[in-house]
Amino acid sequence: MIRWKNIFKGEKWILFLLLISFIFSFGSVSVSADSDEVFTVGFDAEFPPYGYKDENGEYVGFDLDLAEEVCRRNGWKLVKQPIDWDSKDSELNSGSISCIWNGFTLNGRESLYTWSYPYIDNSQVIIVKNDSDIIKKEDLAGCIVVVQADSSALAAFTGDDASEENRELAASFSQLQQVSDYNNAFMNLETGMVDAVCMDIGVAGYQLEERKGKFRILDDTVSTEQYAIGFKKGNTELRDLVQESLNEMSVDGTFKEIAEKWDLSDALCIEKSIQDGIYPGDSDNESKSKYSMEYILSELSKGLAATLSIFFLTLLFSIPLGLLVTFVRRSRIGLFRWIARIYISIMRGTPLMLQLLVVFFGPYYVFGLRMPASYRFWAVIIGFSLNYAAYFAEIFRAGIESIPKGQYEAGAILGYTNGQFFRKIVLPQMVKRVLPPVTNEIVTLVKDTSLAFVLSYMEIFTIAKQVSAGCASIMPLFVAGIFYYIFNFIIAIIMENIEKKLNYYR
Amino acid sequence: MNLLEVKNLRKNYGKLEVLKGIDITVNEGEVVSVIGPSGSGKSTFLRCAAMLEKIDGGSISYNGEYAVKTTEPGYPEYAPADELKKIKSYFSMVFQNFNLFPHYTVLKNITDAPVCVLKQNREDAEKNAFKLLETVGLSGKDKSYPCELSGGQQQRVAIARALAMNPKMIYFDEPTSALDPEITAGVLKILKQLANEKKTMLIVTHEIAFARNISDRVIFMDGGHIIEEGTPEQVIDNPQNERTRQFLKTLNTAD
Numbered sequence A: 001m002i003r004w005k006n007i008f009k010g011e012k013w014i015l016f017l018l019l020i021s022f023i024f025s026f027g028s029v030s031v032s033a034d035s036d037e038v039f040t041v042g043f044d045a046e047f048p049p050y051g052y053k054d055e056n057g058e059y060v061g062f063d064l065d066l067a068e069e070v071c072r073r074n075g076w077k078l079v080k081q082p083i084d085w086d087s088k089d090s091e092l093n094s095g096s097i098s099c100i101w102n103g104f105t106l107n108g109r110e111s112l113y114t115w116s117y118p119y120i121d122n123s124q125v126i127i128v129k130n131d132s133d134i135i136k137k138e139d140l141a142g143c144i145v146v147v148q149a150d151s152s153a154l155a156a157f158t159g160d161d162a163s164e165e166n167r168e169l170a171a172s173f174s175q176l177q178q179v180s181d182y183n184n185a186f187m188n189l190e191t192g193m194v195d196a197v198c199m200d201i202g203v204a205g206y207q208l209e210e211r212k213g214k215f216r217i218l219d220d221t222v223s224t225e226q227y228a229i230g231f232k233k234g235n236t237e238l239r240d241l242v243q244e245s246l247n248e249m250s251v252d253g254t255f256k257e258i259a260e261k262w263d264l265s266d267a268l269c270i271e272k273s274i275q276d277g278i279y280p281g282d283s284d285n286e287s288k289s290k291y292s293m294e295y296i297l298s299e300l301s302k303g304l305a306a307t308l309s310i311f312f313l314t315l316l317f318s319i320p321l322g323l324l325v326t327f328v329r330r331s332r333i334g335l336f337r338w339i340a341r342i343y344i345s346i347m348r349g350t351p352l353m354l355q356l357l358v359v360f361f362g363p364y365y366v367f368g369l370r371m372p373a374s375y376r377f378w379a380v381i382i383g384f385s386l387n388y389a390a391y392f393a394e395i396f397r398a399g400i401e402s403i404p405k406g407q408y409e410a411g412a413i414l415g416y417t418n419g420q421f422f423r424k425i426v427l428p429q430m431v432k433r434v435l436p437p438v439t440n441e442i443v444t445l446v447k448d449t450s451l452a453f454v455l456s457y458m459e460i461f462t463i464a465k466q467v468s469a470g471c472a473s474i475m476p477l478f479v480a481g482i483f484y485y486i487f488n489f490i491i492a493i494i495m496e497n498i499e500k501k502l503n504y505y506r
Numbered sequence B: 001m002n003l004l005e006v007k008n009l010r011k012n013y014g015k016l017e018v019l020k021g022i023d024i025t026v027n028e029g030e031v032v033s034v035i036g037p038s039g040s041g042k043s044t045f046l047r048c049a050a051m052l053e054k055i056d057g058g059s060i061s062y063n064g065e066y067a068v069k070t071t072e073p074g075y076p077e078y079a080p081a082d083e084l085k086k087i088k089s090y091f092s093m094v095f096q097n098f099n100l101f102p103h104y105t106v107l108k109n110i111t112d113a114p115v116c117v118l119k120q121n122r123e124d125a126e127k128n129a130f131k132l133l134e135t136v137g138l139s140g141k142d143k144s145y146p147c148e149l150s151g152g153q154q155q156r157v158a159i160a161r162a163l164a165m166n167p168k169m170i171y172f173d174e175p176t177s178a179l180d181p182e183i184t185a186g187v188l189k190i191l192k193q194l195a196n197e198k199k200t201m202l203i204v205t206h207e208i209a210f211a212r213n214i215s216d217r218v219i220f221m222d223g224g225h226i227i228e229e230g231t232p233e234q235v236i237d238n239p240q241n242e243r244t245r246q247f248l249k250t251l252n253t254a255d
Helices: A007-008 A012-023 A061-076 A084-091 A152-158 A162-172 A182-190 A202-212 A236-252 A254-261 A268-276 A293-329 A334-349 A350-366 A373-403 A403-413 A418-455 A458-469 A477-504 B040-050 B081-088 B106-116 B120-136 B152-166 B181-196 B208-214 B232-237 B242-254
Strands: A038-043 A051-053 A077-082 A120-129 A145-148 A175-179 A196-200 A215-227 B002-013 B016-027 B031-033 B055-063 B064-069 B091-094 B168-174 B200-204 B219-221 B224-231
Touching: A038 A061, A038 A084, A051 A061, A051 A077, A061 A077, A061 A236, A061 A254, A061 B208, A084 A458, A120 A152, A145 A152, A145 A182, A152 A162, A152 A175, A152 A196, A152 A215, A162 A215, A175 A182, A175 B031, A182 A196, A182 A202, A182 A350, A196 A202, A202 A215, A236 A254, A236 A268, A254 B106, A293 A334, A293 A373, A293 A458, A293 A477, A334 A373, A350 A373, A350 A418, A350 B168, A373 A418, A403 A418, A403 B091, A418 A458, A458 A477, A458 B152, A477 B219, B002 B040, B016 B040, B016 B055, B016 B200, B016 B224, B031 B040, B040 B168, B040 B200, B064 B081, B091 B152, B106 B120, B106 B152, B120 B152, B152 B181, B181 B200, B181 B208, B208 B232, B219 B232, B219 B242, B224 B232, B224 B242
Parallel strands: A038 A077, A145 A175, A145 A196, B031 B200, B031 B219, B091 B168, B168 B200
Antiparallel strands: A120 A196, A120 A215, B002 B016, B002 B055, B055 B064, B219 B224
């Protein structure tokens, strides 16, 4: 039926690289507009069986099959647009996608979208490692539990409509961690960084099949929820067209056929919904944000310390490390020079995001080491420092090499030792010369701290994305943008002043 | 004893032979000028003697101490690091482009090496520096940075810096070539003054009139060889070799 399990039969590290390459596989869809009417489905490409990339590189899944059928019936051209889940509202509101159709939980989001009838009834389940002691929900007390950012599992624990029982359960956890996708969640679970993952039952069944034997599902479930198609608030016209086709498909049995193909028949609830004939959320007329600016600011400020510590610690480590790499790069020993060159080449030639993932998950997948929970933070710092050191090294090298040869000769004639000469003559001049490019790097670093979201480290941008997804507004992202701008503005002023201070000579 | 003794000095840049066996001696208190057309190897000779360039053959000794000698042809051997360090302290050098340290004041340029390398007491070094600044006519410029000085002034600071190391001998590598003609006079005046004080100097220069005026001995180099050597009167006024005559003639027509 679904045949990409053979991919996962390779060595652990191959799996690891594959998973990472999956994470970078967003946004590779080309849009052709042959037909007049284009129907663009926005979906999380890592949400099997509803929508994902198969071993042939095709986007497939239950929801995409349904969408295909709806398009066929309406004579539309289907465009499958994988989206970053946290950005789904911006995608929808800007019109770059027609709808979100991706095992999309409506509970708790009733007022935020215009909904189709719910067609899947799903539950949240808890997954632990096979050898875990956790048997019941109660055993989760004091554990680290991970959920996908803005997932129904998260809503079930902390959402406005969360039941008292679920809230209490969540409160018993030592930590409720959010990650950006399920691959990441399973890597966290497998490496022992977290104790349990909470996710949709349909997804869980699929994921466990793929990861045979390593994990198990607890008998206790967390909450019940329903999936429907989310359209932009107020776009009832398109919703009605799509719903009409879905109704037809339900009557003539096509719907059921597709559900069987994907092994989801048990969760199907489309017939009942059609009978009920109630569109979720249609009774509220306006979608008013329950999230005030005050709330946004207070949430973002929780990430402030994290962002600042990434920034300052990275500078603290990467600048001396960069200088060290420069020395090695300029060493008289050819082997050392080559090591430094290769290091710089890799650090500059691969995405920082990938490097962060390798630093975080590498110790387990390559060496089988279980790192403590605090490693999440240190992985961010190590990843950033290693990366920035490479850039600083090249800047420093350029600075050192720009000192005229004549000064070296004067130093040699005057009898300075190499160490004295570097410290007294080269270094002070180098600092002045490299200041403009170093300022560039520092400003870039401020913005790059946001990449820590791939390790779900709760800095400002990660929080902004989550709050933004939660309140279906881009305001939190905008506020985060203002923060980065102000931060950089201050840095620019400071660096300008330092440059002025050093301007006493030319 | 000769202060500097160079024997059969050879230097190649790749396959290009730049110095083809140079023999030069400089005695204490002597002023020697090296003249010759561009590409004659005179600057390379000076840089080899000052050990800024590694040589390919021959020997260099200061005060009878070998800095480098060649026993097996093609493999010149330099003295061990500590001996070399001592030998290097016998001489200093003034460059065509001054090569002052731009981030140091004039005073610091002059005193830093004496304090740092010779381990002089800072106060003594500064007292000496003020005296040297007076000698080169730059009293009151001690707090200036090199970028605030004219080329001539910078070169005079460079001379003071060289003198502050208290060398037995100073090399001058075309000390006025980077200067405007009207300000070379100030620098030349200081060199003359040093010559009168019996400082040992080896000067590579294009200023023929100056060379005649200041030198005890003039050496004419061309094509990596020494062509003629003698008193200024012998070499400049009565050159015996055709190439020397040709060189001096072109200079005169150029003027």
